[in-house]
Amino acid sequence: xxxxxxxxxxxxxxxxxxxxxxxxxxxxxxxxxxxxxxxxxxxxxxxxxxxxxxxxxxxxxxxxxxxxxxxxxxxxxxxxxxxxxxxxxxxxxxxxxxxxxxxxxxxxxxxxxxxxxxxxxxxxxxxxxxxxxxxxxxxxxxxxxxxxxxxxxxxxxxxxxxxxxxxxxxxxxxxxxxxxxxxxxxxxxxxxxxxxxxxxxxxxxxxxxxxxxxxxxxxxxxxxxxxxxxxxxxxxxxxxxxxxxxxxxxxxxxxxxxxxxxxxxxxxxxxxxxxxxxxxxxxxxxxxxxxxxxxxxxxxxxxxxxxxxxxxxxxxxxxxxxxxxxxxxxxxxxxxxxxxxxxxxxxxxxxxxxxxxxxxxxxxxxxxxxxxxxxxxxxxxxxx
Amino acid sequence: xxxxxxxxxxxxxxxxxxxxxxxxxxxxxxxxxxxxxxxxxxxxxxxxxxxxxxxxxxxxxxxxxxxxxxxxxxxxxxxxxxxxxxxxxxxxxxxxxxxxxxxxxxxxxxxxxxxxxxxxxxxxxxxxxxxxxxxxxxxxxxxxxxxxxxxxxxxxxxxxxxxxxxxxxxxxxxxxxxxxxxxxxxxxxxxxxxxxxxxxxxxxxxxxxxxxxxxxxxxxxxxxxxxxxxxxxxxxxxxxxxxxxxxxxxxxxxxxxxxxxxxxxxxxxxxxxxxxxxxxxxxxxxxxxxxxxxxxxxxxxxxxxxxxxxxxxxxxxxxxxxxxxxxxxxxxxxxxxxxxxxxxxxxxxxxxxxxxxxxxxxxxxxxxxxxxxxxxxxxxxxxx
Numbered sequence: 001x002x003x004x005x006x007x008x009x010x011x012x013x014x015x016x017x018x019x020x021x022x023x024x025x026x027x028x029x030x031x032x033x034x035x036x037x038x039x040x041x042x043x044x045x046x047x048x049x050x051x052x053x054x055x056x057x058x059x060x061x062x063x064x065x066x067x068x069x070x071x072x073x074x075x076x077x078x079x080x081x082x083x084x085x086x087x088x089x090x091x092x093x094x095x096x097x098x099x100x101x102x103x104x105x106x107x108x109x110x111x112x113x114x115x116x117x118x119x120x121x122x123x124x125x126x127x128x129x130x131x132x133x134x135x136x137x138x139x140x141x142x143x144x145x146x147x148x149x150x151x152x153x154x155x156x157x158x159x160x161x162x163x164x165x166x167x168x169x170x171x172x173x174x175x176x177x178x179x180x181x182x183x184x185x186x187x188x189x190x191x192x193x194x195x196x197x198x199x200x201x202x203x204x205x206x207x208x209x210x211x212x213x214x215x216x217x218x219x220x221x222x223x224x225x226x227x228x229x230x231x232x233x234x235x236x237x238x239x240x241x242x243x244x245x246x247x248x249x250x251x252x253x254x255x256x257x258x259x260x261x262x263x264x265x266x267x268x269x270x271x272x273x274x275x276x277x278x279x280x281x282x283x284x285x286x287x288x289x290x291x292x293x294x295x296x297x298x299x300x301x302x303x304x305x306x307x308x309x310x311x312x313x314x315x316x317x318x319x320x321x322x323x324x325x326x327x328x329x330x331x332x333x334x335x336x337x338x339x340x341x342x343x344x345x346x347x348x349x350x351x352x353x354x355x356x357x358x359x360x361x362x363x364x365x366x367x368x369x370x371x372x373x374x375x376x377x378x379x380x381x382x383x384x
Numbered sequence: 385x386x387x388x389x390x391x392x393x394x395x396x397x398x399x400x401x402x403x404x405x406x407x408x409x410x411x412x413x414x415x416x417x418x419x420x421x422x423x424x425x426x427x428x429x430x431x432x433x434x435x436x437x438x439x440x441x442x443x444x445x446x447x448x449x450x451x452x453x454x455x456x457x458x459x460x461x462x463x464x465x466x467x468x469x470x471x472x473x474x475x476x477x478x479x480x481x482x483x484x485x486x487x488x489x490x491x492x493x494x495x496x497x498x499x500x501x502x503x504x505x506x507x508x509x510x511x512x513x514x515x516x517x518x519x520x521x522x523x524x525x526x527x528x529x530x531x532x533x534x535x536x537x538x539x540x541x542x543x544x545x546x547x548x549x550x551x552x553x554x555x556x557x558x559x560x561x562x563x564x565x566x567x568x569x570x571x572x573x574x575x576x577x578x579x580x581x582x583x584x585x586x587x588x589x590x591x592x593x594x595x596x597x598x599x600x601x602x603x604x605x606x607x608x609x610x611x612x613x614x615x616x617x618x619x620x621x622x623x624x625x626x627x628x629x630x631x632x633x634x635x636x637x638x639x640x641x642x643x644x645x646x647x648x649x650x651x652x653x654x655x656x657x658x659x660x661x662x663x664x665x666x667x668x669x670x671x672x673x674x675x676x677x678x679x680x681x682x683x684x685x686x687x688x689x690x691x692x693x694x695x696x697x698x699x700x701x702x703x704x705x706x707x708x709x710x711x712x713x714x715x716x717x718x719x720x721x722x723x724x725x726x727x728x729x730x731x732x733x734x735x736x737x738x739x740x741x742x743x744x745x746x747x748x749x750x751x752x753x754x755x756x757x758x759x760x761x762x763x764x765x766x767x768x
Contacts, residue, residue: 288421
C-alpha cells in the first residue's frame with residue numbers, strides 16, 4: 001500500500017494545491033473564488049462562507065502538517081481576513097454567502113458556515129497564535145453548541161410537535177470539530193461532547209436491524225417512516241466512521257475502532273453500484289424512490305472520504321479486506337474524478353454511468369477541501 | 385393532427401384518470417395519496433398541500449369540461465374537505481405538508497400551496513357553488529396578492545439590499561390563476577393583474593439579447609450575473625407561453641399570441657437536447673455549470689406542457705412548424721414517459737439518456753396534475 005502514499009502526495013503537491021494557489025485567489029477583494037471551470041475560468045464570484053472557511057482550514061493545515069511554507073500561511077490569512085471582516089451578522093452567526101466585495105447575500109440559516117468557520121480559525125491559531133483567532137473559534141463553537149437543538153432558528157420550516165427529527169450532519173461534524181479544537185477546549189469538554197455524540201451515532205443513528213446509518217431519526221432515536229426518515233447517505237456515514245476511528249485511535253479504544261470499521265464496510269457494501277461502479281449519493285432504506293433527483297449520481301467527496309476511511313482501516317489492522325476495497329474504490333475514483341486532460345483539481349459530479357455531469361472544478365458546494373484533505377490524509381496514513 | 389385528439393383522450397380516460405381513481409383515494413383519513421410506486425403501491429402517506437389541491441382542481445375540472453360524473457365530484461370533494469379542515473394555519477396561509485391524518489408537518493413557507501388551493505376551490509365552486517368555497521378561493525387569492533413581494537415571509541433567507549431578485553414562478557402562476565378565478569373576480573381586477581404580469585414577463589423576464597426567458601431578474605428587471613440570475617428553465621417558460629396564448633386568444637389579441645408563440649419556439653430550440661432528445665430541465669444562460677445537479681434530466685411536466693403549447697399553436701395557425709415540433713416532442717414523450725408495461729399514470733423522471741431514474745408514478749412533487757391536464761388540453765385543443 002506504500003506506493004499509494006507517493007501517488008497521493010504527488011497529486012496533492014503537484015496538481016491540486018497548485019490549482020487553488022493559482023486560480024482561487026481574489027487579490028482585489030480578498031477571500032477566494034471557488035466557482036472555477038474545467039478550463040480554469042472564474043464563472044461566478046460569490047463567496048460561500050463554508051467554502052471560504054474550508055480553504056482557510058486547508059492551507060493552515062498544510063502549513064502545520066506538511067511544511068511551514070510562508071505562501072500557504074498568506075493564503076490562509078487572505079481568507080481569514082475576509083471572513084473576519086465580512087462573515088458574521090451582529091449576533092456573531094456566520095452568513096451563508098457574501099458577494100465578491102463581502103456584502104451579505106444569504107442569511108445565517110445554515111449552521112455549517114459556523115462549523116467550518118470555527119475549524120478555520122482553530123487551525124489558523126495553530127500557525128498564527130493571535131488571541132482574536134482563538135476567540136473567534138471559541139465564540140463560534142459556543143454559538144454552535146447553543147444553537148444545536150434548532151440550528152436553523154427562525155428559518156426552521158418544521159411545524160413543532162408533529163414530527164421533529166434529528167439530523168446526522170451536526171453530530172458528525174461536531175465529532176470532528178471537537179477534535180480539531182482540542183488545543184482550545186478543556187479536555188473534559190472534548191470528552192463530554194465526543195462521548196455523547198459517539199453514543200448518539202452508534203446507538204441511535206445506527207439502525208441495528210439493517211446495519212445502516214440513518215440521516216434523520218426521531219427525537220428519541222426512533223426510525224421514522226418518511227422521506228427524511230428513510231434517507232441514507234452512504235458517503236456521509238462512511239466519513240463519520242473515519243472521524244470515529246480517529247477518536248478511537250486517540251483514546252486507544254480498540255473496540256470503538258473495530259465498531260466504526262464494521263459499520264463503514266456495511267455502508268460501503270450497501271452503497272456500491274454493482275452495475276456501473278461507484279457509490280450512490282442517496283438511497284432509501286426501504287428501497288423506495290428517494291425525493292432527491294440526483295440520488296444515483298456519483299460525487300467526488302463520497303469516494304474520497306471512503307478512501308480515507310479505508311486507508312485508516314488498513315493502517316490500523318493491515319486486513320486484506322481493507323486493501324481490496326481500497327484498490328477498488330481507488331481505481332474508480334482516479335479513473336472517473338481525476339481530470340486526465342487538464343490536471344489540477346478533480347471533477348466533482350458524475351452521472352450514474354460515471355460520465356462528468358457538471359464540468360466544473362469548483363462551484364457553490366465544491367471548494368478546496370475534500371480532494372486535498374483526502375489526498376493528504378491517505379498519504380500521511382499510508383506513509384508509515 | 386386530429387388523430388392525436390383521440391389518442392390523448394383515450395390515454396386520459398382509460399389509463400391516467402382510472403389510475404388516480406383507483407390508487408390515490410385515502411378512504412380512512414380523506415385527501416389523496418400521491419406517493420405511488422410503479423407497481424401501484426403507496427410508499428409514503430404524507431399529504432403535500434399543492435398536490436392535494438391540484439388533484440381537487442383536476443377532478444373538478446374534468447367534471448366541468450369532460451362530463452359531470454358524480455364519482456369525479458366526490459373525489460374532488462374528498463380532497464377539498466381534507467384541505468378545508470386541515471390545510472391552513474390560523475392566519476389562513478396554507479401549510480406546505482401534513483401527515484396522513486392532517487397534522488401540519490411543514491410551515492407555509494411556499495406560496496404555491498396557496499396558489500393551487502385558490503385554483504382548487506375556484507374550480508370546486510363551479511361544480512358545487514357553496515359560498516364558503518368561493519370565500520376560501522377569494523381569501524386565499526387576496527393573501528397571495530398581499531404576500532407577493534415577499535412570498536416566503538420570515539422564511540426568506542435573502543439578506544435585504546444586496547441582491548434582491550424577482551422570481552418567474554409567481555407571475556407565471558398568477559397569470560393562470562387570474563384566468564382560473566375569472567368567475568369570482570371583477571373583470572377589471574383580472575385585466576389589471578394580467579396586463580401587469582404580461583408586461584413583466586415579456587419586457588423583463590424575457591431577455592431580448594438572447595431571446596430566452598430568465599427564471600430570476602433584478603428588482604428593476606435587469607439581468608443579474610449570478611447562479612440564480614443566469615438560470616433558465618425552458619419548460620417553465622414554455623408553460624408560461626401557453627398561459628399567455630390563452631390570454632391572447634381570450635382577448636382576441638393576435639400580436640400577443642404570436643409573440644408568445646415566437647418566444648415558445650426559442651425556448652424549445654434552445655432547450656432541446658440534440659444528442660439524446662428531450663428538453664433539458666435547467667440551463668445557464670452563459671453556458672456555465674448550473675448549481676442544480678439534476679440539470680440535464682428530462683422531466684415529464686416539461687414535455688407535457690410543451691405539447692400543450694404546440695397543440696395550441698397549431699390549432700391557432702395550422703403552421704407546419706407547429707406540427708413538426710409537436711410530432712417530435714410527442715414521439716419523445718410517449719416513448720419515454722409513458723409506462724408501456726403497467727399503463728396508468730406516466731413516469732416523471734428520466735436521466736439525460738432517457739432512462740427512468742426514479743421508478744415512481746407519484747411522489748412529493750408529482751401528483752395528479754400535469755399528465756391529465758396536458759392530455760385533456762391537447763385532446764380538447766386538437767378535437768375541433
